[in-house]
Amino acid sequence: MRRWRYFGYRLAFALPVVFGILVLNFFLIQLAPGDAASVLAGESGAASPEYTAMLREKFGLDRPLLEQFLAYIGNAVQFNLGYSFRNDSPVFELILARLGPTLLLMLTAFGAALTLGTALGVLAAVARNSWRDAVISVITLICYATPVFWLGLMLIVVFSVNLNWLPTSGFESIAEGYEGWERWVDIGRHLVMPGTALGLFYLALYTRVMRASMLEQTGMDYVVTARAKGQTERKIVFGHMLRNAFLPVLTMAGVQAGNLIGGSVVVETVFGWPGLGTLAFNALQSRDLNLLLGIFFISACLVVAINLAVELLTITLDPRIQA
Amino acid sequence: MSGIPTPHLSRRAMLLATAAIAVAAPPAAKAQTPRPGGTPTPVPGGTMVMIVNPEPATLATYAVSAGNIPPITTQIYEGLLTYDWDLKPQPLLAKSFEVSADGKTITFKLQEGVTFHNGAAFTSADVQYSFMEIAKKVNPNGPVILRELESVETPDAMTAIFKLANPAPYLMMSLSSNNIPIICKSVFEGTVPMQNPSANRPIGTGPFKFAAWERGQFVRLDKNDKYWKPGLPLLNRIIARFIPDAATRSAALETGEAHYAAYSAVNAADIKRMQANPILDSTTRGYGTTAATSVLEFNMRRPHLAKKEVRQAICYAIDRQFIVNNILYGFGRPAVGPLSSVFSTSGWFTDDVRRFDVPNRLEIANKLLDDAGYPRGPNGVRFGLHLEINSFGEQWLRQGEYLKQALAQIGINLTLRSEDTATWLRRCYTDYDFDINEPFYSAGADPVIGVHRHYVSSAIRQGTTFVNNKDYRSPIVDKLMDDATRELDRTKRAALYHAAQKQMVEDSPGAWLAEVQYVTIFNKKLHDHTMGPLGTYEAFSRAWLER
Numbered sequence: 001m002r003r004w005r006y007f008g009y010r011l012a013f014a015l016p017v018v019f020g021i022l023v024l025n026f027f028l029i030q031l032a033p034g035d036a037a038s039v040l041a042g043e044s045g046a047a048s049p050e051y052t053a054m055l056r057e058k059f060g061l062d063r064p065l066l067e068q069f070l071a072y073i074g075n076a077v078q079f080n081l082g083y084s085f086r087n088d089s090p091v092f093e094l095i096l097a098r099l100g101p102t103l104l105l106m107l108t109a110f111g112a113a114l115t116l117g118t119a120l121g122v123l124a125a126v127a128r129n130s131w132r133d134a135v136i137s138v139i140t141l142i143c144y145a146t147p148v149f150w151l152g153l154m155l156i157v158v159f160s161v162n163l164n165w166l167p168t169s170g171f172e173s174i175a176e177g178y179e180g181w182e183r184w185v186d187i188g189r190h191l192v193m194p195g196t197a198l199g200l201f202y203l204a205l206y207t208r209v210m211r212a213s214m215l216e217q218t219g220m221d222y223v224v225t226a227r228a229k230g231q232t233e234r235k236i237v238f239g240h241m242l243r244n245a246f247l248p249v250l251t252m253a254g255v256q257a258g259n260l261i262g263g264s265v266v267v268e269t270v271f272g273w274p275g276l277g278t279l280a281f282n283a284l285q286s287r288d289l290n291l292l293l294g295i296f297f298i299s300a301c302l303v304v305a306i307n308l309a310v311e312l313l314t315i316t317l318d319p320r321i322q323a
Numbered sequence: 324m325s326g327i328p329t330p331h332l333s334r335r336a337m338l339l340a341t342a343a344i345a346v347a348a349p350p351a352a353k354a355q356t357p358r359p360g361g362t363p364t365p366v367p368g369g370t371m372v373m374i375v376n377p378e379p380a381t382l383a384t385y386a387v388s389a390g391n392i393p394p395i396t397t398q399i400y401e402g403l404l405t406y407d408w409d410l411k412p413q414p415l416l417a418k419s420f421e422v423s424a425d426g427k428t429i430t431f432k433l434q435e436g437v438t439f440h441n442g443a444a445f446t447s448a449d450v451q452y453s454f455m456e457i458a459k460k461v462n463p464n465g466p467v468i469l470r471e472l473e474s475v476e477t478p479d480a481m482t483a484i485f486k487l488a489n490p491a492p493y494l495m496m497s498l499s500s501n502n503i504p505i506i507c508k509s510v511f512e513g514t515v516p517m518q519n520p521s522a523n524r525p526i527g528t529g530p531f532k533f534a535a536w537e538r539g540q541f542v543r544l545d546k547n548d549k550y551w552k553p554g555l556p557l558l559n560r561i562i563a564r565f566i567p568d569a570a571t572r573s574a575a576l577e578t579g580e581a582h583y584a585a586y587s588a589v590n591a592a593d594i595k596r597m598q599a600n601p602i603l604d605s606t607t608r609g610y611g612t613t614a615a616t617s618v619l620e621f622n623m624r625r626p627h628l629a630k631k632e633v634r635q636a637i638c639y640a641i642d643r644q645f646i647v648n649n650i651l652y653g654f655g656r657p658a659v660g661p662l663s664s665v666f667s668t669s670g671w672f673t674d675d676v677r678r679f680d681v682p683n684r685l686e687i688a689n690k691l692l693d694d695a696g697y698p699r700g701p702n703g704v705r706f707g708l709h710l711e712i713n714s715f716g717e718q719w720l721r722q723g724e725y726l727k728q729a730l731a732q733i734g735i736n737l738t739l740r741s742e743d744t745a746t747w748l749r750r751c752y753t754d755y756d757f758d759i760n761e762p763f764y765s766a767g768a769d770p771v772i773g774v775h776r777h778y779v780s781s782a783i784r785q786g787t788t789f790v791n792n793k794d795y796r797s798p799i800v801d802k803l804m805d806d807a808t809r810e811l812d813r814t815k816r817a818a819l820y821h822a823a824q825k826q827m828v829e830d831s832p833g834a835w836l837a838e839v840q841y842v843t844i845f846n847k848k849l850h851d852h853t854m855g856p857l858g859t860y861e862a863f864s865r866a867w868l869e870r
Contacts, residue, residue, distance in 0.1 A: 033746045038753065038788065051463050052786060058517070086380045087538070088522045097538055149568075156574045168574040169566050174541050175370040272566035274539030286380065287745045 003315055010311055014304045021300040022076055022293075026069055029289055035061050036086055036287040059085045072293065081294035086286050091294035094279065099298075101171050102275040104187075105267070108195045113202030114253060118246065120203070121210020125245075126237060128215065136207065144204035152197040152270035159193060166192055169272035194271040198264055202256075206249055213245040220244075247318060254310030257303055363850070369868035370560040371849060373583040373859075374572050378539065378565035383522040385453070385504050386461040390765070393501035393860045394585065395563050398544050399440070400504030400527035403431060403450070404495070406856055410611060410668055410768065412495050416445065416505055416528065417483075426490030426811045431483045437551040439507040440532045447477035452508035454485075461516045468497045468772060490809050492816065493769035499612070500529070501860040502768075530556035530864040540565065550864070557867040569593070576603060582846040582868070585609070585859035589844050591652040591718070597844045607654075609858020610841045614663035614766035614773070617646075617722070619834040622757050623794040627706055632695035634831040637759075638679045639688035640733045641726065646837050650722045654842055658835035660824045661774060663766055665838070670817040671770060676828035688733045697734075705734035708758040711751055712741040719761055722836075726761075752788045762789065763839075770820065775804050778827060795832035 037055035056062045060071070075082055081091040124136040160168040167173060167190055178186045217223060218241075226236045265277040276295060283291040375394050381387055384396035403417040412420070417431040437445035454475050458465045471491040476484040487494070497503065505528065510521050525533050528551070531544035544561040564581060566572045569590040575581040576589070577600055589597060597603050619637070621628045628634060643657035656664065659674045666672040681687070697705040710726060713719035720741060727737040737759075742750065751760045767773035776782040779801050782791040803823040810816040828835075843859070845852060848869040855861055 033749050035745065038748050038786075039745045051461075054461075088381045088383060088517070089538075094538060101539075153568075153570050156571060161574050161577050164578060168578055168580055169568075169571045170564065171537075171540055174537075174543060174562050174564075175372055175560070269567040270571055272540075272564070272568065272571060274537065278539065278567060285743055285745070 003319075006315065007308070007312060010308060014308060018300055018304055022073065022297060025293055025296045025300075026072055029292060030065065032284075032287065035059075036289065037061060039086075039286045055085075076293075076297060081297065082290040084283075084288055084291040084294075086283075086288040087291065091291050094291060095276065095294055095298055098274055098276045098279050101273060102277070105191065105194055105198065105273055105275060106264075108191060109199035110202060110253075110256075112195070113199045113206055114249070117203045117206025118210050118249060120207040121249075122214055122237065122242065122245075124207065124211045125214030125218075126233075133211075136211075140204040140207045143200040144208070146200070148197055148201060148264070149266050149270050151200065152193070152267060155193045155197060156270070166190075169270075171272075171274050190271075194267050194273050197270070198267045205252070209249050209252055210245065213248045214241060217241045217245050243317060247314065250310060250314060250317070254307055254314075257306040257310070363869060365557055365851065365865070365867040366870065367557045367867065368559050369870060370562060371558050371583065371863065371866060371868060372562045372564055372581045373585075374575065374581045374588045375542075375563045375565060376572065376584075376586075376588040377567065381523060382525050382533075382536070382542075383517055383519075384501070384525070385457050385506055386463075386517050386522075388463050390586070395542050395544070396504065396525055396527075397500040397529070397857075397860050398531040398561060398862045399525045399529045399533055400500055400506065401529050401862070402498050402500040402503055402505060404498040405861060406496075406499060406612070406768070408611070408856055410496070410856055412498070415500070416450075417498075420495075422495070426492070427487045429485040429487070429494070431485070433481045433483065434551060435481060437528050438549055439510075439528055440526045440547060441507065441510065443507050443509050445505070445507075445528055446480040447475075447483040448480075449505055449508045450483040451475040451477050452511065453503065453505045457506055457511065457516055458503045462503065464497075464502070464772065467776065468494065468502070490811050491771075492811055493771035493808070496612075496768040497772055499768075499857055499860065500862065501857065530862050531558075531561055534560075552864060556862070556864040558863060561863060573597065576600075576844055576846070579846060582849045583843070583852060583859075584845070585843045586841050587716070589842070591654055591842075594652065594654065594842050594844070602847055603844055604847050605845070606843050606853055607840050609843060609853040609856065611665065611668075611856025611858075612768040612860070613841070614665040615763065615839040615841070616658050616663050616766065617761070617763050617836045617839060618658075619726075619836065620751070620760040620762060620777075620793050621831070621833055622755060622759070622792070623832065624755060625708075625758055627697070627708065628758060630695050631830065632691040633697070634834075635677075635679075636688040636691040636695075636733055637730065637735070638831050638834045639681075639684040639691070640729050640735075641679070641834060641836065642729065643680060643836055645729075646722060646725060650718055650725060651837060651839060654840045655837045656840065658838050660828045660835055661778065661833075662770060662820065662824055663838050665766070666770065666820075669769075670813060671820040673821040673824055675821070676825050679834075685732055692733060692735075699734045703734055704736045707736040707738060709738050709740055711747060711757045711760045712739055713761045713763060714742065714744040714747045715763065719763075722761060748788050752790070752792050753786045755785070755792060755794075757792075760792070764789070770804075771808050775808070778832065779804050793832045795830070797826065797830055797832075799826050800830075 035056070036059055037052050060068060081095070084091050084094055087094055120136050120140070124133045127133050156168050159166045171190055172178070172183065172187050176186070222240060223236060226240050264275070265281050267273065268275040268278045280292060280295045283295065373394065375391055377391055379389065379392045379395065382392060382396055384392045384400060401416050403415060404412045404420070405415045407413050416434055416437065418434050419432045421430045431450070433445070433447060433450065439445060454469065454472065459469045459472065471487040471489045471494070472485060473488050474486045476486060478484065507526050510526055511519055523536060530547050530550045530552070532547045534543040534545045536542045542563045546556055546559050550556060564575070566575060572584060572588055573590065573593040576584055576597060579602060594605065598605050621634050623629050647653065647655045647657055657680065659678065660676045662672050664672050692705055699705050710723050712723045723739045727739060730737045751757045764777065765773055776790045778791060778795055780791065780796040781801070783794060784790055800823055803819050803826070807816050807819040807823065810819060843853060850867055850869065852863055852866040854865060
């Protein structure tokens with residue numbers, strides 16, 4: 001019961017946070033010089049001033065800032081994300097189309113990194129200062145230090161161009177027109193390289209955090225007690241230490257959940273993956289404010305939601321936290 | 324989107340086709356053996372994958388003229404005319420045309436039996452609507468190209484008569500599918516053109532129909548079975564893929580995943596490697612109406628640049644051949660003036676102008692600056708200027724880095740400033756807060772379309788991008804260009820342009836650096852893709868894939 005009250009308190013706190021993000025986003029974006037009309041006109045070569053003025057009027061950019069702001073807030077509280085004039089499409093549709101691939105890529109990379117990272121971290125901590133620890137440390141250091149775009153390009157050169165095992169880029173092979181099960185296998189083949197390129201970075205991160213966290217637990221009283229009771233090493237590690245050592249990793253994962261929705265511009269660009277990261281980047285480049293604010297809004301909501309979930313998970317794992 | 328499923332190859336056949344490609348794909352695995360007996364015979368069917376970069380924001384080609392839209396939309400929309408290799412107008416949706424002696428009336432006879440993808444019959448009413456209601460009103464180039472067009476008369480369903488206020492020789496050069504697409508009147512009537520549902524689901528008369536657009540991934544086009552040219556198109560499908568990273572685009576061509584990439588889709592640095600690949604080939608044809616030139620614009624409102632001597636000195640300081648060799652990797656030619664040498668075909672071009680590529684050019688430049696009253700300071704610097712880096716790609720920063728060194732030789736300290744597209748455009752075309760800008764122009768098929776606006780004083784329009792932002796006001800050039808706009812006699816028109824080029828190079832409101840030569844990279848299995856000067860701005864109706 002107390003847990004739920006605590007949770008309700010956190011939830012109530014989240015609403016002003018989302019609202020604050022909304023307001024801040026709007027005014028931050030206004031600071032960027034140039035507008036969508038001038039970019040669109042610029043891409044058209046030489047557009048007449050009438051053309052640019054017509055675009056401004058259509059986009060609502062000629063109205064006073066306060067009026068634009070109120071309209072935006074009014075729409076946002078109704079979850080109406082507006083219309084992307086640049087893309088001639090509703091913002092919600094644009095985001096929805098990218099959300100699936102983004103989540104697929106990020107969850108795969110994130111999930112694999114979290115499980116493997118935890119396992120490797122435990123392995124390294126248990127065999128501290130052995131050759132296994134050294135090998136794991138070196139590998140994680142390399143993964144952590146390798147730029148993601150370089151890794152991505154190298155994967156393409158080796159596995160697509162030279163070995164021809166995997167497709168270079170994209171989400172699926174459109175030309176083949178696969179359906180059903182075959183289509184999922186095809187998407188999976190496209191997922192391997194971007195997932196790897198992205199996941200290795202997080203893998204390195206979680207391995208290191210997990211290793212440090214495990215070592216910190218080693219000297220704790222409860223571990224000494226358990227050992228004194230004569231429990232097996234395996235039971236001590238998996239039954240007692242793991243749960244406690246996992247908390248910092250979980251906290252970090254919760255913080256990084258924002259990346260999950262925001263996507264990775266670099267990986268998406270290298271592998272032509274249709275994710276939210278590139279959509280946001282292009283929206284910023286072209287000053288497509290409605291779209292950009294829409295992405296910010298959805299991301300903010302999801303990050304807040306995921307953080308609440310992580311919080312719930314944390315107080316389940318460690319009931320002492322709810323004070 | 325049309326809900327009618329179009330017949331296409333069975334999936335098994337498609338798989339076999341792609342398996343064949345996959346077998347040939349590993350580079351250097353097996354060079355393709357040439358077929359005995361010369362040119363292979365076209366076979367219908369297959370899916371062509373082309374790379375378009377960057378992904379267009381919209382497919383409303385009738386209202387937005389960004390260069391990455393026509394490779395897709397010219398498969399769907401058609402214009403009245405197309406052009407042969409000598410840039411002579413050829414029939415497309417117009418079966419024939421006749422220009423009156425005074426140049427003020429153009430009569431088009433239209434192709435019969437043409438239908439739009441939604442089933443509506445194509446008539447002169449569609450032509451009238453496309454020109455008067457769409458192109459003239461919402462096409463960004465409409466006010467220039469169609470300035471003289473007063474009305475389109477439709478005496479019968481298959482005749483459209485253009486009435487002009489003054490002769491407009493350039494108009495006949497601007498009627499291709501990418502310039503003025505013919506749209507379906509019944510789809511647009513009574514709607515706001517840019518919010519029309521067909522903006523991103525185009526409905527035209529072309530050989531391919533719009534099927535789907537998965538944003539961030541691809542546009543799929545399916546064969547138009549009712550296309551008016553019998554037996555065409557040969558391909559079943561075209562897929563335009565969007566891959567943001569240049570290295571990955573190259574890899575997709577090398578593995579055979581993609582068959583065709585035009586314009587700058589392949590990095591200049593990668594082109595030599597692509598050309599050495601046994602499954603790929605390249606061509607520099609198909610860019611006959613582009614006339615792309617990299618230039619510098621001088622802001623003549625600034626005290627230093629207001630002096631002709633300073634502007635000329637900068638022109639002398641730049642080694643254009645160096646830019647071609649090192650920035651463009653050899654894919655280009657040094658430019659000598661405001662008109663590209665592409666206009667040699669039409670006779671408008673001349674290189675009989677003040678030449679900046681003389682051996683003692685640095686000596687001349689330094690002397691000009693000394694005479695202008697800008698002696699070198701104690702550190703060898705006369706004065707400093709800013710260069711605004713073009714935001715449309717990495718190569719422009721390279722060019723800026725070279726220019727900094729080139730201008731240092733004559734004592735001008737150049738500071739480079741990189742900003743994103745919106746900020747850059749605003750600074751150079753709205754705020755006029757720049758010294759030197761480094762844009763990139765496409766002249767189009769006629770100087771009136773893409774050259775005049777950079778130099779005539781009537782095109783000094785604050786807030787409009789890519790027009791005369793230099794504050795260049797020359798009554799001589801204004802008059803010459805104005806006359807050339809209306810002159811029907813080719814010899815007289817050529818003389819006007821030659822005089823204008825001479826004057827402009829002398830005044831040097833800008834520096835003309837290099838004529839860019841684009842390269843198309845394609846898979847050797849793809850045939851008959853570049854059939855005219857429009858290249859990728861024309862439908863792939865005859866293109867076919869070897870299997």
